[in-house]
Amino acid sequence: MASGYGIRGGPSRCFTFWQEVLGCYVVNSGEGEAGKQKCAPALEDYYECLHHRKEALRTMKMQAAFRKAEAAHPRENAPKAEQIRSLGLLGKDEESAAVLAARS
Template sequence: MSSGYGIRGGLGRCYPFFADLKDCLRSEESNEPGACTAFREDYFECLHHKKEYARVRTILAQEKKNVEIAKNGGVDDGGH
């Protein structure tokens, strides 16, 4: 939450990222296009975990592929 309070009181999980974004947007450099992009990406990643989930899907797909390779005696058949 942008209020800074988490669901059980105290500091919210993503508030430090929001505070960094807010500070960047208030600065004079924020008038330049893309000046706060890194802060915005960090904040949205904290909220939605899209990059984390994509990485987990990639790892799981590779593990599945490794199991198939092991079943074929260590030979990668290219997915056929």
């Protein structure tokens, strides 16, 4: 971000947010600490653009809520663990023998 140029040339994705922060600091520079407080939302937007922490947190919360809702309402016809393990093929020797005998 030091130069303001992105990987493919042109401005970086967060350059406009950085310009807002600088503009805010220029306008509010004479107010000291109160000026910095006025620029906090712009600085927060710039950091979010850089690091995507709020977006990642929101995504994790949505995934957790989805998992919780899915656990609260299990599927009606969900296969049991032994059905998944055997894939319906184990323990059916008689049927397999009958199919093979019919083909011969």
